[in-house]
Amino acid sequence: MSSPCHPQxxxxxxxxxxxxxxxxxxxxIYDDTSQADAELHALTDQFAASLDPGEFDDMLDGACTLIYMFMQWLRMAYEDHGKDVIECVVPNIVATMRMMPxxxxxEAIPTMAGLIVAAGTGLSPSLWRKQYGYWTTDEMNPLEATAFLLAEHINRLTDDRDFATRMIAEALSSADEDSDRAS
Known part of the structure; x- marks a missing residue:
């Protein structure tokens, strides 16, 4: 029986x-230029503010998809070394979030830990979260931080600052090519 929180x-x-x-x-984070950081932060905030409610919901679902994809990659990487992804990732992410008050x-940290556990066990983080109601304003920064921290965890494991981003970009590119071939 398929779960209602199954990614499909x-x-x-x-x-x-x-x-x-x-x-x-x-x-x-990787670049040490505070001026560039301030400009980038302002542009990112401006982009987020320009989204209409439907586009904003799409970006929330996109962030959850990233969390799912990152956790699936981490699960396979840790399993290759005989380790459990939940045991290796969740305490690290939670401890880091606790240092970011x-x-x-x-109160948002348990929800983000739940998202990570849901993704690590093969459930959709988005559907898992939606069963508890709509996202709150207080969950926006933690959601972004969760995806960011997972990407950074992958980058540290691979010793490649662009690995997580490149992995997703390649998956998106491959999906676009597959849909072009099907049409």
Whole structure:
């Protein structure tokens, strides 16, 4: 019996927009130019503010799709080394979020941990979250941070600052090519 939270039932959302947001955050952390960081942050905020409610929901679903894809990659990587992804990833992400009290309210951390666990166990983070109601304003920064921290975790594991972004971009490109061939 298939779960109602199975990824096949979930909208992919705007993965490209969510990836752009995460990639810009990664670049701002990796680059040491505070002026560029401020400009990039302002542009990212302006982009998010320009979205209508439907586009914003698509970007939320896209962020959840990123979380799912990152966790699936991490699950396979950890399983190759005889380790459990939940055991290796969740405590690290939760501990990091606890060190970010200005950006992440403590009450949002259990929800983000739940998203990671849902994705790590093969469920759609978006559908898992929606069963508890609509996203709250206080969950926006933690959602972005969750996707960011997972991408950064992958980049550290691979010792490649662009690996997570490139992996998703290649998957999107491959999906576009497959849909072009089918039409």
């Amino acid at each position: 039932h979930a909208p992919a959302g705007d993965v490209g927009a969510a990836l752009m947001l995460i990639d810009s955050r990664l670049k701002s 200005k950006s992440i309210r403590p």
